[in-house]
Amino acid sequence: MKKIVTLLTLTVTCVGLYAADATKREIDVVMKEAMKGDTSLHKKVATGKGTPEDAAKLLDYVKSLPAESPPEGDAASWKSKTAKLIEAAQAVADGKPGATQLLQTAGNCKACHSEHKGK
Numbered sequence: 001m002k003k004i005v006t007l008l009t010l011t012v013t014c015v016g017l018y019a020a021d022a023t024k025r026e027i028d029v030v031m032k033e034a035m036k037g038d039t040s041l042h043k044k045v046a047t048g049k050g051t052p053e054d055a056a057k058l059l060d061y062v063k064s065l066p067a068e069s070p071p072e073g074d075a076a077s078w079k080s081k082t083a084k085l086i087e088a089a090q091a092v093a094d095g096k097p098g099a100t101q102l103l104q105t106a107g108n109c110k111a112c113h114s115e116h117k118g119k
């Protein structure tokens with residue numbers, strides 16, 4: 001009986017922690033909702049066509065990436081690529097000059113996919 005109670009407590013704690021972290025998303029969700037397509041949030045923000053709200057939304061999306069594990073590639077590379085992406089999105093959100101260019105580089109689809117996306 002005690003075991004079952006412990007297990008239940010653990011389960012509830014995990015679910016609780018997950019729910020509390022509202023910005024946590026899987027990589028494929030971030031890709032589909034923020035990166036994919038010519039009219040994506042990333043595209044808008046990286047070409048300077050986004051509103052400040054768009055930039056803040058994108059920043060929120062990319063911030064969930066470092067905690068996720070990509071299907072391929074080493075952890076250090078993933079950390080560095082996602083950190084650069086967050087830094088660039090933050091710079092755009094802060095209205096720093098040249099930040100959209102930075103975001104285009106950091107958000108280079110191919111450069112990241114070739115190392116981390118897998119098949």
Ligand code: HEC
Nearest residue numbers: 027028031035036037070081082106107108109112116117
């Ligand atoms: C920092 C790294 C990184 C960058 C930059 C990046 N991606 Fe991705 N992308 C990934 C990873 C990793 C996956 C694999 C996710 C998985 O399978 O869990 C992925 C998967 C995808 C998928 C498939 C999602 C699905 O349905 O499973 C699409 C579409 C995609 N990316 C679009 C883009 C586009 C478009 C860009 C550029 C504008 C881009 N990504 C930039 C890392 C990145």
